[in-house]
Amino acid sequence: MNKFKVIQPSGLLAPYVKQYWFLRMEDVVRSSQRLVPLGCVALSFHRGNFAYSSQEKGCLPRSHLYGITAGYTDLVFSGCIDFISIVFQPAGTCRFFLISPGELKDRQTSLDVLDDPELLELEQRLNETADDLACVGLIEKFLFSRMCRFGKQDDKRIHAVIDAIRQGNTDVDSLAQTACLSYKQFKRVFSEKIGANPKDFLQIVRFQKLHHLMQLHTSMTLAELAYECGYYDKSHLIKELKDFSGFTPAQLFNACEPVYSGYHGLFRSAFIDLPPE
CATH class of the missing domain: 1.10.10.60 (Homeodomain-like)
Known part of the structure; x- marks a missing residue:
């Protein structure tokens, strides 16, 4: 089964989140894609096989924050591809994370090094949830809780x-x-x-x-x-x-x-x- 789906964020989150991406592909022999600069930060949860990254010169972290980069990265997938990505607006991440986008530049930062138990809990719950809309519900609950806790962070x-x-x-x-x-x-x-x-x-x-x-x-x-x-x-x-x-x-x-x-x-x-x- 191959499936790609785009889900738009709720209205209150739209100023900070562009889209949610869901991609599932099974029994992929080998697929190579080039990731080019997009101009925003993304949070990705990989639930399938590991992917090789030319930027990392090794496998991508299972789940990571992908910072803005001015270069391209080649990704190689095989086996089962199953990932969710939250694509933020250019200035959106400051509403949800204490780490600044400047610290993420040219990096794919594993969630394991962020000292963020709630983010790791979200990862676990997404790994246990198959329905895409239910996953969006979990993501938006997490994002709304961050907005309330961090207060007014807009610049x-x-x-x-x-x-x-x-x-x-x-x-x-x-x-x-x-x-x-x-x-x-x-x-x-x-x-x-x-x-x-x-x-x-x-x-x-x-x-x-x-x-x-x-x-x-x-x-x-x-x-x-x-x-x-x-x-x-x-x-x-x-x-x-x-x-x-x-x-x-x-x-x-x-x-x-x-x-x-x-x-x-x-x-x-x-x-x-x-x-x-």
Whole structure:
């Protein structure tokens, strides 16, 4: 049985959580996927076989917080694949965890080292629960309890900056003004709250826009894509695409699966199927 499901968070959690992902695949001989920068933190619970990670140079922790990264990671699965991922909004994790996104940067942090008994209890209960909606109920109960306990943790300045970026503002000086912070203060606060400095985050956002357009199998030329996504020129686009995905434009076009709705869009923005070796 192969099943992939996306479940949206409840309304009160939507400002902090993007989606819940559920993926089950049985008797996989060997599957290789490339995880490219998504620009947000994810909490993953692996209930199937271990997966090999090129970033870790070994098996992924069974369950872990995946921090923002500016590079790609190749994952190799086999046997039974069964995982749940909570994909947070860029500034969402601060409402639920004492560890800052900045401490998670470029890391896949095992839950075992977080000194968080409630998170380990959630992991155990998810391992014992087969129904996806029941799992979402357990996750949201955990998240709501954290919101109540930690109190008001929102940083309105950072949320305003993220909104400005979504509206197309990519000038760091202007974003610092939006946050009512000096340039130096803004870089420090942004890195702590988001898990990447403003320049790196904006590059990831630009790459994600490019990747999305390429998944639409657009007829746009590279020059048109460069202009639409805010690259200086084709050479700039090709370099950053190679840095973030390891692919040339032609290779990424060939690897991309068309996206016809937003249902799989976020998942396809993170994972790219690799050809068999």
